[in-house]
Amino acid sequence: MPAREGTYGLLAEFDTPGDLVRAARKARQDGWRRLDCYTPYPVEEAAEAIGFHRNRVPLLTLIGGLMGCAAMFSMETWISVLAYPLNIAGRPTYSWPAFIVPAYEWTILFAGLSAAFGMLALNGLPSLYHPLFNAPNFRDGATTDKFFLCLEALDPKFDLRETKAYLESFQPVSVVEVEY
């Protein structure tokens, strides 16, 4: 990643999830689009407040599951019919009911791996560095008991002084500038 300079955004700290959701909802209503909330546990109301309603993890999971099922079933068919046909008590080589169980297991295997790794990929993880880790109060609170709202400098409405005053109007615990 190319080194970026300047301000990443302004970070407001709140004590309760209610204060955070109220501030986030207001900011979104006032036209902010480059904003994010940081919480120590999933706060669904905050995601809705910043307009994040749907994600593509279920789609990835479905695709993965179908691929796993198709891969195993066709492999079983190929092995049993063409590659290594065995006569087991006179049963047909294409004895598909017996193939269901491994195909079922691989549906779950591929779907589960797609859900887990798809979620990480969509989240852009792993990424061990992030500008927010530079904020002095972020690491003490964001994974323990504090709730943060970040208005990012990439938003066209961003102006260091005005935005700071805007965030102060929500009566946060503190507002700090985050550098890249």
Added chain:
Amino acid sequence: MATSEVKIKDPGIDPATGEFRVIAQDETFRSVTEKIARIVLTPTTPLGWFALFVIAGAGATVLLVAVAWLFLKGVGIWAITQPVAWGFAIINFVWWIGIGHAGTLISAILLLFKQSWRNSISRFAEAMTIFAVVCAGMFPLIHVGRPWLGYWLFPLPLTMNVWPQFRSPLLWDVFAVSTYATISVVFWYIGMVPDFGTFRDRAQSKIGRYMYGILSLGWRGSVRHWMRYETASLLLAGLATPLVLSVHTVISFDFAVAVLPGWHTTIFPPYFVAGAIYSGFAMVLTLAIPLRKFYHLESLVTERHIDNMGKVMLATGFIVAYGYGMEAFMAWYSASHWEAFMFWNRMFGPMGWSYWVLITCNLLIPLTTLWSRKLRTNIPFMFFLSLVVNTGMWFERFVIVVTSLYRDFLPSSWGTYRATKWDYLTFVGTLGLFTALFLLFVRFLPMIPMNEVRMLLPSAKIKPKAVTEAGD
């Protein structure tokens, strides 16, 4: 209930519901985080941990010796021969994997049913699953006789051009157990990622910050991330639920597909799954009761958890009882001479004692006492009961494997079974390995999911009024 009125002064009981609280009063986000994180992030390890680790490590060493000797001499050092070719290895395999199933039940099925009380026990139940699967998975591998050829089980494009036979439940087992192990590890790790983030931010030592920093993958708690994370967790839970049912079903097929009296029955899949959950909850109790005491986690793993686990055991215990009853009924109703003899032999034959141990441990003791709320919340009693049920479930597998095999159709081919010292040492060794792995988990990983416990606290509730008053 009459008892609840008497005990309502107990601070552990919520007066609104009359139930025990899931989390004790007066806990805050910071206090639960501190309570869980300090166990791992402390620079001093308690002496008791070392003492236990030495004992468990000695057990694991016994396993190493037993397996090394097995590889040198072959499976002849065990008691398995004709007619009992399945002995301890398969008994232990089924017992261990059954124990694992309660972990998945707690972490996945109870999540889907929105049983939020399970949040504080889900992580170590899941860890129990993984370590139980480690112990279980080893047995079929060392039982095949030539474990270095174990890779023949997988459909690999080898130079010999030989492929596996997909009509055998034993091969289905390979896919069921390997999928189960993989999905359990992934579910477990994904669940820990946010907690690793907490550890990264709270660790005092440089190496701790570094290691947990890498493990946390840079988790920073963005709500966008959280929402995808929640979706993925829910999907994984939804996938693990049919998976866990299928795993023990496939294992029961290993028996039920054979034509042997005592095995060839359609009751096996549900009866195996219920038995697995029964023994698994017993193992969760065996682990949870000393843990909460030793690490002072009584406010997070409360009487509510012990009580609820007792109730689940009562329910699954009755399904298991139905299974036993149905086996006896079918032995008579099928009018099959072989079935009837098998059952008579199981109860009153030379190894009949094992059947009565099983009935005592699985039915007589638990199913009469678990009705009482007083006993369900009596911690020493529940610990004792968990050991009883674990013993009973081991004997259930012993009864199924050995007493069905040793006297089948032809009296001329009857035999007997007497486990050797290597059988016992291998079993004791896996107990040691399991305990050692669990102790390492408790010392280095978050054993209670901090992010999920935070959601249970009253301060996590958002009042709708507080949110809207300034906005719309």
